[in-house]
Amino acid sequence: MEVFDFNKIKAYPYAKRDKNILYSERNFKVRIIELPPKGKMPECEMNSNVVFFIIEGDAQVKINDEQESITKGQCLITKPSTLSITTQSGVKIMAIQIDAASMEKG
Numbered sequence: 013m014e015v016f017d018f019n020k021i022k023a024y025p026y027a028k029r030d031k032n033i034l035y036s037e038r039n040f041k042v043r044i045i046e047l048p049p050k051g052k053m054p055e056c057e058m059n060s061n062v063v064f065f066i067i068e069g070d071a072q073v074k075i076n077d078e079q080e081s082i083t084k085g086q087c088l089i090t091k092p093s094t095l096s097i098t099t100q101s102g103v104k105i106m107a108i109q110i111d112a113a114s115m116e117k118g
Contacts, residue, residue: 018067018106022046026053039111045097046104047071053097060109062095064088069103 016034023046024031035042041060045053055074064073070083075095082088092112097105 018044018104023104039113041109043107043109044104045107047097047099047102049100049102051099051102055094055096057094058090058109059092060111061092062090062110063108064090064097065106065108067104067106069099069101071097071099071103071105073097 014035021034021044023044026047029043029045032043032045033041034044045064047053064071064082065087066082066084068084070081072079072081073088073095074097075090075093080088097103
């Protein structure tokens, strides 16, 4: 068992995003994404299901051709897709990735 205090966790910039992984197993990964005001996470192809939970701030998440705004306390769940994230005020997100292939196997 591990306990994480999201109020104290600081994230590395996007270029060092692999250091933001808090927990990783074969088909499951938890990471922190933190973007400064007017920050952007570039478009990327996600091969996993992802849960984005907003810890602080707000963000606009573009998934394929749809866009949704989410704010502190909300979460967004998506299947494998092309996605990007932007923020005007800054945001801290917990992202939980679950391998889509492992979900199909049950």
